[in-house]
Amino acid sequence: MNLLLLDHGAGNVTSVERALHRLGANPQRANTAESLATADAIILPGVGHYSALIRALDERQLRAPLVAAIQRGVPFLGICLGLQALYKSSQEAPELNGLNLLPGHVSSLPANVKLPHMGWNQLQLSRPSRLLANISPDAFFYFAHSFAATEPNGEAVALCNYGAPFVAVIENRNIHATQFHPEKSGAPGSQLLENFLEASHS
């Protein structure tokens, strides 16, 4: 399987790569339109500022081929900013357009809690999930973000609550995404990545 780890230059791709290696997967780090055209599965990691990811995708002319691949049905996993990028836009950089694959917007978490939302938190499952198979419903995952999709439209299989409920895990046909970092979330995170790899094979 040609597993593409989209290396757009904004985000720590190395930790995701290492986590996948531990599972015996052999991801290809690349950032070209051609690599997206031939990928059997795509992982889009991202940390930092929303604008850094969106600008990096546009500067490298990856937006159109990425959207095309996802619309073609290629299994996709977005991590952190890779989840936020799926929506129409983000309050973190309102002037930019997101990938617009999901309805809705990304907004700031409320100011009555400490931000960033940094550390280990639990999920609230909304419906059965492939990504969360064989993972305890009490498992903790590692979050590090200040913005989130706070108005779920049915795409979420799990929410998290920090000041407000927000989308923590997405499964929508071939589109998978997590607001937390599975590559930094110990054994449950590793299991989630393995579940994605399995879903991509089938």
Next chain:
Amino acid sequence: MSLARRIIPCLDTDGDRVVKGVNFVGLRDAGDPVELSARYNAEGADELVVLDIAASRDRRPTFIETIRRVAAELSIPLTAGGGIRSLEDARSVIQAGADKVAVNTAAVARPELITELSREFGAQAVVLAIDAKFLSQPATQTNNGPEPSQPDAPVYAYLSRPQTSAPYWDVMVRGGRESANMDAVRWAQYGVAAGAGEILLTSMDRDGTQLGFDVPLTAAISRAVSVPVIASGGAKLPEHFAQIFSEGSADAALAASIFHDNVQSIRVLKQFLTAQKIEVRFPC
């Protein structure tokens, strides 16, 4: 369901070894960083901090290599600090596998560093480390700001303590050896406004004493800023951890030697905190 309080072991490294000391002096060998990291990752540490206490230019490649080897062992977040003076320094440890960088002396010398790092890597990747020391009888004549040659005089004029005899926490730099003549609470607030996403707060009064964390200091800083605060310095007993979470409002607690020396197991500590109804990631 709520955000768990974090337990963070810290590795102070010199070259390729972990070292430890009391009040930042009298260092001795405490083990291999890679071995300890693997152990803490397995025992349920929520994050790991690795600091280069020598922070000398010629030892830099060794530290980067340590970060690379430690990161390879971890499935939890990693913070690297010590000697981060520029965007390039930060990039080298992040590329080696660190998720966050901690800045201390270099940020005091040039606060814009915080903003530069935050713009490049995001606030969640920038930890402002503050070494604070209580001054019960401050000198009436304190720092009146920077030398005239400093380009950002207003910053220091704001941060330097106004002439007062009221006690406060002073910011210490260069591994705790020098006073920066700055109010730690105001410096924390300034750092957050500049782009820091987290504060790593070490009490110089408690560090190495094993008398417990500094509750008043941690509570003061935690109240003053809108970002998570990691309390550090003085931990020994599980009760110390419970106290800094409940009374000090710490979001995370960091310790070094008690974990290295097996005085305190992370698993037992988390069992204790769970029994005290303090939310931690457990079982982990």
